[in-house]
Amino acid sequence: MGKIEQTKKYDNGTAYLMLSPIVILLTSFVAVPFVYAIYISFYNWGFYQDSVFVGWRNFYLVLTDQLFWHSIVVGLKFALYVIPLQMLLSFLFAHVIRAMGRRSSGIVKTSIYIPTVISGIIASIIFGFIYHYDGGIANYLIGLIGIEKIAWLNDVSTALPSLAVPAIWLGFGISALIMLAGLLDIPDSYYEAADMEGANAFQKMIYITIPLMKNVILFLLVTGFAGALQQLELPMIMTGGGPVNATLTPNLHIFNHFRNDVEMGYTIAAALLMFVVLGSIAAFIFRILNSDKAIDG
Amino acid sequence: MRKKAFALLLSIVLVLSIFLAGCGNDAASGDKVVIDFWANQFEETTDEWFKKWVDEYNQSQDKVEIRLQIVPGDAWAQKLKAAQAAGKAPQVYTMNYSNIAPSVAKNQLTPLDEYTDAAIWDDLLDNVEEFVTVKGEHYAYPKLVEPSAVLYYRKDYFEKAGLDPEQPPQTWDELIDYGKKLKTNNRYGLHIANNADELAWSTWGLQRNGGREAVNDEWTKATLDKHYLDLITFYQRIYAEKIAPAQALSEYTDLQDFGEGKVAMAVSGSWGIGQLRNDYPDILDNVGVAVMPSPDGDHTKPVSTLGGWTLVIDGRAENPQEAADFISWLLAGDTEIMVDFFRTSKFSKFPTRTSVEEALNEDPEGKKDEVRKLIAEKVVPNSVSEPIYPWEISFAYGSAIERAIKGQHPQKALKQAEAEINDYIKKNNLAGINPKQ
Numbered sequence: 187m188g189k190i191e192q193t194k195k196y197d198n199g200t201a202y203l204m205l206s207p208i209v210i211l212l213t214s215f216v217a218v219p220f221v222y223a224i225y226i227s228f229y230n231w232g233f234y235q236d237s238v239f240v241g242w243r244n245f246y247l248v249l250t251d252q253l254f255w256h257s258i259v260v261g262l263k264f265a266l267y268v269i270p271l272q273m274l275l276s277f278l279f280a281h282v283i284r285a286m287g288r289r290s291s292g293i294v295k296t297s298i299y300i301p302t303v304i305s306g307i308i309a310s311i312i313f314g315f316i317y318h319y320d321g322g323i324a325n326y327l328i329g330l331i332g333i334e335k336i337a338w339l340n341d342v343s344t345a346l347p348s349l350a351v352p353a354i355w356l357g358f359g360i361s362a363l364i365m366l367a368g369l370l371d372i373p374d375s376y377y378e379a380a381d382m383e384g385a386n387a388f389q390k391m392i393y394i395t396i397p398l399m400k401n402v403i404l405f406l407l408v409t410g411f412a413g414a415l416q417q418l419e420l421p422m423i424m425t426g427g428g429p430v431n432a433t434l435t436p437n438l439h440i441f442n443h444f445r446n447d448v449e450m451g452y453t454i455a456a457a458l459l460m461f462v463v464l465g466s467i468a469a470f471i472f473r474i475l476n477s478d479k480a481i482d483g
Numbered sequence: 484m485r486k487k488a489f490a491l492l493l494s495i496v497l498v499l500s501i502f503l504a505g506c507g508n509d510a511a512s513g514d515k516v517v518i519d520f521w522a523n524q525f526e527e528t529t530d531e532w533f534k535k536w537v538d539e540y541n542q543s544q545d546k547v548e549i550r551l552q553i554v555p556g557d558a559w560a561q562k563l564k565a566a567q568a569a570g571k572a573p574q575v576y577t578m579n580y581s582n583i584a585p586s587v588a589k590n591q592l593t594p595l596d597e598y599t600d601a602a603i604w605d606d607l608l609d610n611v612e613e614f615v616t617v618k619g620e621h622y623a624y625p626k627l628v629e630p631s632a633v634l635y636y637r638k639d640y641f642e643k644a645g646l647d648p649e650q651p652p653q654t655w656d657e658l659i660d661y662g663k664k665l666k667t668n669n670r671y672g673l674h675i676a677n678n679a680d681e682l683a684w685s686t687w688g689l690q691r692n693g694g695r696e697a698v699n700d701e702w703t704k705a706t707l708d709k710h711y712l713d714l715i716t717f718y719q720r721i722y723a724e725k726i727a728p729a730q731a732l733s734e735y736t737d738l739q740d741f742g743e744g745k746v747a748m749a750v751s752g753s754w755g756i757g758q759l760r761n762d763y764p765d766i767l768d769n770v771g772v773a774v775m776p777s778p779d780g781d782h783t784k785p786v787s788t789l790g791g792w793t794l795v796i797d798g799r800a801e802n803p804q805e806a807a808d809f810i811s812w813l814l815a816g817d818t819e820i821m822v823d824f825f826r827t828s829k830f831s832k833f834p835t836r837t838s839v840e841e842a843l844n845e846d847p848e849g850k851k852d853e854v855r856k857l858i859a860e861k862v863v864p865n866s867v868s869e870p871i872y873p874w875e876i877s878f879a880y881g882s883a884i885e886r887a888i889k890g891q892h893p894q895k896a897l898k899q900a901e902a903e904i905n906d907y908i909k910k911n912n913l914a915g916i917n918p919k920q
Contacts, residue, residue: 233567234590234798247910319730320745337730340677342889428678430886445560446874448589450568 223454232449244455254456256431257439258415258463260346264435265414267350272358273406279358280365295366298359306356306419313352314339314424339425342432349420349433357413361406368402369395404475408468415464436460515548516805519573521563523792524555526757528827536813536820547805549575574800575810577792578623580614581869584918586795587617593796594620598807603815611835614868615793617918623793624814625835627824629753630862632688632775632787634658635738639769640665640747651773653780655717658748662726665747672726674733674741674749675718681735682718683881684869685750688787689714690880691867692777697880698872698904700920702913705904707880707897713778715884715893722888742766750775752790753858757831772854774861785867791835818842822849830855833863871919873911879903 227244229237248254279298283291301309316323317338325335338348376394385393396403418437421427427434427442440460443453522533530553537551552573554562566572578586586592596604604612604621615623638648644664652658662672676685690697693710721727732740741749742763749755759770775786794814796806813820821839825832830852834840843849870877883900887893908914 232589233570233572250910317730318732319728320732320740335729337728340730426678426680428680428885430679430882430889441561444564448585448591 223458227451227454227458230449230451231454240451244451245459247452248456248459253431253434253439254436254459257434257436260432260434261415261417261436264346264350264353264417264433265411267347268353268357268414269407269410271350272354272361272410273403275354275358276362276365276406279362280369283362283366284369295363298362300359301356302359304356306352307423309352309356310420310423313348313420317348317424340429342429345425345429345432349417349424352420353414353417357410361410364402364406365399368399372398400475404471407471407475411467411471412464415467436463515546516802517548517550518575518802518806518809519550519552520809521552521554521573521576523559523577524553526754526761526828528757528761528829529824532824532827536823540809540812547802547809549809570799572797572799574797574802574806575794576797577626578795579790579792579869580623580625581790581871581874583615583623583793583795584617584871585873587622588916588918591798592622593798593800593803593806594622595624595796595807595810596621598796598804599624599811599815603811606815606836606838608835608837608840610789610868614789614791623795624810625791625793626814626821627832628789628791628835628863629832630688630787630858630866631685631752631790632750633753633755633858633862634748634750634773634775635741635755635759636748636771636773637741637744637766637769638771640670641771644747648771651771652748652776653774653782654776655778657780658776659720659724659726662721662748663724666726670744671728671732671740671746672748673721674731674735674738674746674751675721675727676735676750677727677731679878679881679885681881682884683874683877684788684790685735685752686714686718686881686884687869687877688775688785688866689777691785691788694784696870696872697876698908698913700917701915702872702908702917702920703915704908705876705901707901707904710778711880712893712897715887715896717778718884719887719893753833753862754828754831756854756858757829760829760831772857782861783865785865787862787866788869789863789866790869791832822846825849833859872917873907873913875907876904879907 226237228239228241230240230244231237283294286294315321317325319325319335319337319340322338324338328336336344338344372395376398377390380390380394415435416437417435418441421433421435421438422441425433427438436456437460440453440456443456444450447453520537522530524530533551533553537549541548563572563576583592599621603624607615607625611625611628612621615621615625634651636651641648641661644661646661646664652661658673664672666672676682690711692714693708695706695708695710697705697707697711699706722729727746732745735751736754738749738751738755738758739762740746741751741755742759744766756770756772759767774782777784777786794810796803796810800806815836818836818839819842821834821836822842825834825839825843826846826848830843830849834843843855849855879900882903883896886899887896891899
């Protein structure tokens with residue numbers, strides 16, 4: 187008995203020790219700044235004069251700012267352009283990779299992963315060239331089939347979809363690989379049994395693949411939505427939020443306030459509210475899809 | 484046991500590395516006072532000029548070391564904010580005129596009079612001295628002024644289109660008419676501001692052409708009169724007639740498209756001639772420079788603002804005296820230093836000091852420069868200062884122009900801008916805080 191207890195203690199000590207670095211890191215870089223941010227969101231906080239307590243005023247300013255709500259709508263629209271297409275492409279691509287031979291799939295996996303490690307800034311610059319009005323390849327290609335030049339990044343209707351393309355390109359590799367891992371996790375015996383019952387490919391997808399991929403899809407949806415809503419670099423570099431705020435994502439709106447405002451109250455309050463928005467969306471997705479641990483059993 | 488020791492070691496290393504990473508290296512270099520100086524990144528010639536004369540200053544004495552850092556424009560605001568938040572703002576940095584009064588209102592700048600010789604202020608041109616003065620005190624020393632809107636045009640394209648290359652357009656109607664004539668299948672008529680941001684500040688001069696600012700002096704309400712409406716209509720016409728490309732080929736401040744012959748005329752700041760002289764020397768003989776066209780062709784009314792850059796001392800600077808000495812030496816000292824600046828920037832910018840202006844008139848290169856003469860005589864004297872009300876107000880109007888370009892009715896665009904400005908004034912309690920009132 188005594189011996190067992192001793193081992194327990196020993197284990198706990200090591201566990202705490204091993205946890206301590208990440209606990210310290212999280213406390214100093216996440217928990218403390220977060221609490222501090224909540225605290226100063228109630229102040230007119232500047233760098234050169236004393237802070238003044240203003241109560242809920244900063245939150246009031248954000249919540250009555252049409253541009254803030256507009257930016258949330260832009261973020262949601264952007265997510266709706268990016269996520270479904272990205273999921274579909276990844277799903278199809280994961281299937282293609284699964285059906286490939288070992289060597290060729292290795293090459294494909296590596297090459298679709300490459301965009302993931304390219305920074306959003308670099309992608310913005312590359313796509314900036316592609317969408318250039320006069321010398322860009324996009325207008326060159328549509329010129330070949332006789333369509334008039336399009337101001338991709340400066341037309342209210344095309345600007346946001348034009349930003350969605352590099353976003354999909356950047357995020358598609360990693361989600362395809364995660365999908366592939368999910369696919370490989372499904373036991374072959376399920377499909378064999380289905381074959382014996384005479385199920386066709388479509389039925390197998392609807393009744394086996396998709397239900398068993400539910401958790402993977404859930405994960406990709408939640409992280410994808412959070413990522414798309416928080417998009418900053420692409421609109422910042424490519425459009426600056428224009429034309430007429432058509433590409434003003436929430437984070438760009440907050441960032442603009444950080445850059446231009448003398449006092450940081452609005453910026454911090456907006457960032458905290460953004461946190462609430464992101465949390466609600468994640469909760470909503472979990473609610474709808476109803477994550478179930480036992481399902482891949 | 485070994486496992487535990489290893490875990491302990493690993494934790495210690497990790498924890499230590501966190502703490503060590505947090506400590507900056509404030510290594511002092513001897514007994515010298517070290518002053519950080521951040522300069523915005525401008526044209527290469529300007530960056531070189533800063534480097535050259537900072538080196539010179541560091542070598543000229545052994546008490547102060549100026550540590551120059553050139554910061555790109557798009558990183559400037561967040562880098563400075565981060566440094567200010569951490570209490571590590573540079574002691575000396577560049578600032579444009581329109582930021583001075585708002586920064587003073589927030590105690591961000593150190594007043595300079597206490598640390599400088601009164602004579603250096605007497606040397607300033609009168610209208611420029613006003614830019615750096617808030618409630619009787621000087622907060623910045625100006626380096627240069629540059630008109631924000633000048634018209635550049637290609638004489639050879641004018642001839643091909645049957646226009647007289649010595650007769651640039653004078654009115655808005657003429658500008659649009661010429662633009663239509665100059666447009667071809669692979670060339671646009673005009674390079675001009677294209678997005679809300681550029682439209683907001685590049686039109687400051689034309690906004691004041693009717694004599695009114697966007698808000699009243701007490702900052703209690705928007706005063707966007709018919710003149711502001713006409714300006715919106717003017718831009719709407721430029722884009723509706725497709726004289727300017729629907730998506731800018733290069734930014735307002737950058738004349739690359741004009742230099743490459745993709746547009747026949749360009750509206751940009753006076754700095755543009757510097758870029759053309761440095762990067763596109765082959766086309767110079769065919770480049771004409773003229774005053775920005777106005778609604779009625781009357782060139783005594785403002786069409787352009789005098790933007791420009793100054794050096795300021797941070798409100799929390801530890802060595803304000805040493806910092807001020809450096810600024811006095813660089814910008815207000817030997818005229819040769821400033822003449823060197825204007826010479827290397829190819830006379831695309833204009834002096835703020837009477838003595839430098841006189842020296843430039845004597846300079847063999849400066850004397851015979853026709854473009855410099857034209858801008859100095861016809862544009863600079865009729866230009867107005869940049870507004871000091873918050874940027875959001877200008878941006879609301881710039882957005883109105885942009886919306887009209889994208890199809891909103893000008894009247895509606897103006898009404899919306901007016902409502903936005905009034906709302907901003909109310910929410911931010913601007914009434915009565917104009918620092919120059």
